[in-house]
Amino acid sequence: MNLVDLVNKNYVNKNVETFPDFKAGDSVAVSVRIKEGNKSRIQLFEGTVIAMKGSVKTINGHFRVRKMSNGIGVERVFPFHSPNVEAIKVTKVGKVRRAKHFYLRSRTGKAARIETDYKSKK
Numbered sequence: 001m002n003l004v005d006l007v008n009k010n011y012v013n014k015n016v017e018t019f020p021d022f023k024a025g026d027s028v029a030v031s032v033r034i035k036e037g038n039k040s041r042i043q044l045f046e047g048t049v050i051a052m053k054g055s056v057k058t059i060n061g062h063f064r065v066r067k068m069s070n071g072i073g074v075e076r077v078f079p080f081h082s083p084n085v086e087a088i089k090v091t092k093v094g095k096v097r098r099a100k101h102f103y104l105r106s107r108t109g110k111a112a113r114i115e116t117d118y119k120s121k122k
Contacts, residue, residue: 008059013081016056022063024049024101025094025114030065030078031086042086045076048094048114050101056080066104068112073105093120 001009022028029046047067054061062079078085095117104112 011059011081013083013085015086016080019056019080019088020090022049022088022090024052024099025096026090027092027094028065029089029091033084033086046091048101048104050104093117
C-alpha cells in the first residue's frame with residue numbers, strides 16, 4: 001500500500017455511504033457541524049447545488065451550494081469526505097440541462113429559480 005492509498009483510507013468520511021444521489025440544480029439541506037469555542041452544534045445550510053466536482057467515491061470531490069441570505073448570495077463548498085458534513089437531504093430535484101450553474105450568481109428573484117422535476121424517481 002502506497003502513501004496515497006494510506007491517506008485516502010484514513011481520511012474517508014464514514015457518512016458518505018448515507019448521502020443520497022444528487023446533481024447540480026437540486027435543492028439540498030446540508031447538516032454542517034459548527035464549532036464555537038469548546039462546543040459544537042449542527043447547523044443546516046439550505047440552497048441550490050450549482051457545481052459538483054468528482055463524485056462521492058473520490059477523496060477530493062466536492063460540491064458548491066448557493067443560497068440567498070437577506071438579499072445577499074452566499075456560497076459554500078462542501079468536500080464529500082469532510083468530517084464536518086453530517087448529512088445531506090435533497091429537498092427538491094431540479095430539471096436542468098447544465099452541469100454548472102454559475103449564471104445564477106448574476107440573477108435574483110424569479111429569474112434565479114430552477115424548474116422542479118416532478119418525473120424524477122428520487
